[in-house]
Amino acid sequence: xxxxxxxxxxxxxxxxxxxxxxxxxxxxxxxxxxxxxxxxxxxxxxxxxxxxxxxxxxxxxxxxxxxxxxxxxxxxxxxxxxxxxxxxxxxxxxxxxxxxxxxxxxxxxxxxxxxxxxxxxxxxxxxxxxxxxxxxxxxxxxxxxxxxxxxxxxxxxxxxxxxxxxxxxxxxxxxxxxxxxxxxxxxxxxxxxxxxxxxxxxxxxxxxxxxxxxxxxxxxxxxxxxxxxxxxxxxxxxxxxxxxxxxxxxxxxxxxxxxxxxxxxxxxxxxxxxxxxxxxxxxxxxxxxxxxxxxxxxxxxxxxxxxxxxxxxxxxxxxxxxxxxxxxxxxxxxxxxxxxxxxxxxxxxxxxxxxxxxxxxxxxxxxxxxxxxxxxxxxxxxxxxxxxxxxxxxxxx
Numbered sequence: 001x002x003x004x005x006x007x008x009x010x011x012x013x014x015x016x017x018x019x020x021x022x023x024x025x026x027x028x029x030x031x032x033x034x035x036x037x038x039x040x041x042x043x044x045x046x047x048x049x050x051x052x053x054x055x056x057x058x059x060x061x062x063x064x065x066x067x068x069x070x071x072x073x074x075x076x077x078x079x080x081x082x083x084x085x086x087x088x089x090x091x092x093x094x095x096x097x098x099x100x101x102x103x104x105x106x107x108x109x110x111x112x113x114x115x116x117x118x119x120x121x122x123x124x125x126x127x128x129x130x131x132x133x134x135x136x137x138x139x140x141x142x143x144x145x146x147x148x149x150x151x152x153x154x155x156x157x158x159x160x161x162x163x164x165x166x167x168x169x170x171x172x173x174x175x176x177x178x179x180x181x182x183x184x185x186x187x188x189x190x191x192x193x194x195x196x197x198x199x200x201x202x203x204x205x206x207x208x209x210x211x212x213x214x215x216x217x218x219x220x221x222x223x224x225x226x227x228x229x230x231x232x233x234x235x236x237x238x239x240x241x242x243x244x245x246x247x248x249x250x251x252x253x254x255x256x257x258x259x260x261x262x263x264x265x266x267x268x269x270x271x272x273x274x275x276x277x278x279x280x281x282x283x284x285x286x287x288x289x290x291x292x293x294x295x296x297x298x299x300x301x302x303x304x305x306x307x308x309x310x311x312x313x314x315x316x317x318x319x320x321x322x323x324x325x326x327x328x329x330x331x332x333x334x335x336x337x338x339x340x341x342x343x344x345x346x347x348x349x350x351x352x353x354x355x356x357x358x359x360x361x362x363x364x365x366x367x368x369x370x371x372x373x374x375x376x377x378x379x380x381x382x383x384x385x386x387x388x389x390x391x392x393x394x395x396x397x
Contacts (some may be wrong), residue, residue, distance in 0.1 A: 001273045004308065004341060007284070008217070010270050011309055014286050015316040016242075019174040023238040025162055028154045031172040032318040037148040040165055042138035045096040051133040054327035055090045057348060058102040061128045070118045096134055103133035115386040151319045151334070173318045176216040178211060179238035180204050183258065184297060185225045186377055202367065203295070203302045210306045214314050218245075232261055239265065239290050242317075245310070248297035251281040258294050259283055267292055275381070277340040278304040278364035295369040300361070300369035304343050304376060325378070325393035329355035334379060334386050345373035346394065355357040356394055371397070 002010075004280075020034045049055065067087040073079045075093035081100070090096065090103060108125040141147065147165065148158060154170070162170060173267060182204050190200045198249065204221050219241060224230045226249065236243040249258035250272070259272060267287040272294075274282050278301040283294030291313065295305045312322055331349050336342050346356040356377055361369040368377075374397040381384055386392065 002274050003275050007271055007274045007276075007309065008030045008280070008312055009238045011284055011291075011313050012272065012316055014291055015313060016177075016289065018317055018319060021168050021174045022171050025159065028162075028172055029156075029159060031154050031170075031175075032214075032320055033148055033152045033158070033170065034150055034173045035153055035171040036146060036150055037165065037167065039141040039143055041143050041149055041344050043164070044137055044139070045143040047098055047131075047137050048135040049092055049103045049133065050089045050092050050135055050330075051103050052092050052131065053090060053105040054109055054121065055100040055103050056090050056123070056128075057086055057100055058128050058130045060086060060104065061123070061125075063124060063126055064122060064130075064254070066112055066122050067161055068118050068122050069121055069269075077381055082201060087121075089121075101130045102128050104128065105133060113266075145282045151321060151388045153320060175214070175216050176242035176317055177242040177365050178238075178243045178245065179233050180207050180218050180221045180245045181231075181233060181238055181247070182221075182223050183226060183246065184378065187223060187248070189223060202299050203234050203297070204375070205308075206299065206302050207247070207306060210310060211314075211359065213311075214318060216314070226257060227309050228257060228261065231257055235261060235265055239267070239292075241290060243313075244290055244292045246283075246292070246294045247302050248295075250283045250294040250296060250348055262292060262294070275340060276308075277338060277342040279308070279343075280310065280340070284309070296364075298364040299367050300364040302365075303370050307397065308343070309378060313371065325392050325395055327365050328394045329353060329379070330386055330388065330390045330392050331355045331357045332388060334358050336379055336384060339381055342379040343376040343395075344379060345370050346375060346377040347372065348374045356392065373397070 036202055050250060069087045069089050071079060072089040073094045074091045077094060078373050079097045088097060104123045104125045108123065110122045110124065112120040145159065152158060182201050185200050186198050188194055188198050201223055220237065222234045224234045244256055249256045258356055262285060263269065267285045269285045272283045273280055278298060279296055282305050285292045293310055295302050303388045313321060345359040346363060349355055349357040359373050375394055378393040
């Protein structure tokens with residue numbers, strides 16, 4: 001039996017390099033960028049007014065002076081000053097004409113009179129200096145600056161930025177082909193009526209939820225009884241995928257058929273069993289391009305193992321950086337009787353500081369275990385008891 005850290009290391013050593021595909025910008029939300037992106041020009045590309053107001057020359061400004069304004073400039077307009085012109089009315093986002101270097105906001109102005117050709121306006125700002133209320137050309141980005149790096153997840157801000165850069169085709173990491181198999185004579189589809197000794201399949205849906213975090217939709221979701229021929233047939237189908245996810249059948253019972261059947265099909269066992277609760281029986285192996293995760297059958301065990309072991313594999317496959325555990329103070333007291341590192345569901349709680357609080361549940365088979373929790377915290381192996389104020393590792397869902 002190996003440690004959690006050793007298991008994760010072995011899993012990550014098996015991650016292949018993802019292929020790359022090109023999508024339209026509209027299709028790229030949630031995907032992982034597979035190219036570096038640089039600025040195509042300066043941003044802002046011109047000195048831009050950040051206020052509605054009046055653009056002037058700061059070195060000639062006099063508070064209380066009445067100015068004669070003949071022009072009004074809107075965003076998208078180009079304008080050149082006439083000889084002797086020292087003021088223009090300007091809207092937010094408009095280009096400030098060359099020769100003017102400050103904008104007095106509209107609230108600090110007063111129209112004295114107006115006719116068909118000009119407005120007489122008094123400016124009352126007390127403090128004026130060069131580039132007041134002006135975003136300078138290139139102050140955000142210079143042409144050629146690296147803007148987005150390979151391995152970033154494309155969310156709304158990235159979509160907006162890529163559109164601003166004029167990029168409508170984006171290189172992203174290809175998604176893995178995934179098959180999910182749930183095993184067990186007692187497990188039935190969720191739309192079937194269970195007998196008193198049957199349960200509905202929830203594990204497939206837990207794994208579907210994990211995959212959807214990364215925009216992955218499995219090629220197949222299979223539910224098979226504990227029969228060698230049917231499990232073998234499902235495994236043969238799943239081994240054509242990049243990732244095969246199994247739940248149930250990996251422990252030591254007489255009906256735990258998955259490990260020997262995987263071996264018979266030529267799948268190399270990389271490890272079986274991890275020093276961990278819940279999820280100790282987890283199995284991991286590989287055949288050719290296919291990584292195989294054999295997860296325990298209890299619902300909370302599947303959720304914990306998916307978060308601890310599958311999530312890092314998916315992130316690495318897609319080119320995302322790893323996410324280290326967060327650290328939070330624990331509120332309350334918790335005991336355990338075993339010598340295993342133990343993950344348990346927690347919720348955020350705020351007293352004077354924000355910390356985590358244990359959520360009560362009845363073991364890994366409790367279908368409510370993770371309900372309304374914010375993630376899982378680690379009760380260290382060498383601590384029979386954790387107390388108020390202890391700092392624990394925390395993994396958000």
